[in-house]
Amino acid sequence: MVQDYYLTEKEFIKLREIVYNEAGIKLGDAKRVLMQSRLVKRLRQLKLGSFGEYHDYLLNNYSDEKDNFINLITTNKTDFFRENDHFEFMKNVILPHIEKSGQDEIRIWSAGCSTGEEPYTIAIVLNEFFENKKKPVCKILATDIDTNVLQHGINGVYSIEQVKKVDKAIVAKYFLKGEGDNDGFFKVKEELKKNVFFRRLNLLGDSFPMRKQFDLIFCRNVIIYFDKDCQRKLFKNFYPYLKDEGYLMVGHSENISTVTDRFVLNGRTIYRKVR
Ligand SMILES: C[S@@+](CC[C@H](N)C(=O)[O-])C[C@H]1O[C@@H](n2cnc3c(N)ncnc32)[C@H](O)[C@@H]1O
Numbered sequence: 001m002v003q004d005y006y007l008t009e010k011e012f013i014k015l016r017e018i019v020y021n022e023a024g025i026k027l028g029d030a031k032r033v034l035m036q037s038r039l040v041k042r043l044r045q046l047k048l049g050s051f052g053e054y055h056d057y058l059l060n061n062y063s064d065e066k067d068n069f070i071n072l073i074t075t076n077k078t079d080f081f082r083e084n085d086h087f088e089f090m091k092n093v094i095l096p097h098i099e100k101s102g103q104d105e106i107r108i109w110s111a112g113c114s115t116g117e118e119p120y121t122i123a124i125v126l127n128e129f130f131e132n133k134k135k136p137v138c139k140i141l142a143t144d145i146d147t148n149v150l151q152h153g154i155n156g157v158y159s160i161e162q163v164k165k166v167d168k169a170i171v172a173k174y175f176l177k178g179e180g181d182n183d184g185f186f187k188v189k190e191e192l193k194k195n196v197f198f199r200r201l202n203l204l205g206d207s208f209p210m211r212k213q214f215d216l217i218f219c220r221n222v223i224i225y226f227d228k229d230c231q232r233k234l235f236k237n238f239y240p241y242l243k244d245e246g247y248l249m250v251g252h253s254e255n256i257s258t259v260t261d262r263f264v265l266n267g268r269t270i271y272r273k274v275r
Pocket of ligand 1: 022023024025042074075076077078079081082111112113114115118142145151163201203204219220221222225251
């Protein structure tokens with residue numbers, strides 16, 4: 001018989017506090033059922049009888065179980081060329097400016113990169129822009145807290161569903177079409193992969209390990225899950241990592257003006273660092 005599990009209010013409050021402390025993700029009261037559905041499979045795998053038992057298991061095996069727990073809670077929805085006006089802006093404004101400056105390296109950070117569609121889109125835009133031009137060294141850092149999505153990004157394999165909205169010529173140019181057992185899947189070519197570096201990073205950690213600044217930071221559809229305190233901390237942390245007058249993109253439904261005045265609006269959810 002399949003056991004039914006019910007996440008009580010009390011258990012939800014204890015588990016969501018762990019999520020908040022670990023990842024800054026704020027789960028409102030309405031998210032109880034969502035958490036329940038995301039964790040049920042894990043309880044079954046571990047043959048536990050209730051969410052209370054799972055809570056105890058998590059605390060007793062914290063270093064081993066923490067990642068599984070956080071991976072199940074994060075929301076990873078993403079797409080190639082999502083919110084495409086940001087990539088148009090990159091192509092039409094940011095890259096021509098960088099090209100003119102003659103700098104020999106471009107550094108872009110996809111913060112909260114999920115399964116890799118965002119950093120690979122950035123790599124495609126860079127490649128297309130610099131085709132037949134003197135191309136600077138392009139480095140794209142792709143970070144996320146969720147170790148499962150990072151592995152997906154590193155593998156760089158996407159289903160036909162995931163690439164179906166991408167221009168066919170771009171798919172043919174930058175993806176290898178799977179055959180046999182891999183029919184229906186597309187693998188990102190090495191030419192793109194070599195510029196994208198996937199790393200695990202908690203955006204709400206106390207400091208970031210990178211040594212050099214970025215020309216552009218994408219942090220899109222991440223802060224909607226954070227409360228104002230965490231958002232404030234994040235933008236304070238981003239500030240020194242962006243070059244003077246560098247650009248910061250957030251998601252279309254996100255607004256940072258109530259938590260920081262160190263970036264000015266320069267387009268639809270496109271911000272520029274103020275010196
Ligand atoms: C909805 S996805 C957005 C993906 C992509 N940026 C886009 O707009 O298509 C949000 C991502 O943020 C990640 N995330 C959430 N909290 C995080 C944290 N504290 N540190 C790093 N990544 C986090 C999640 O794991 C998830 O993959």
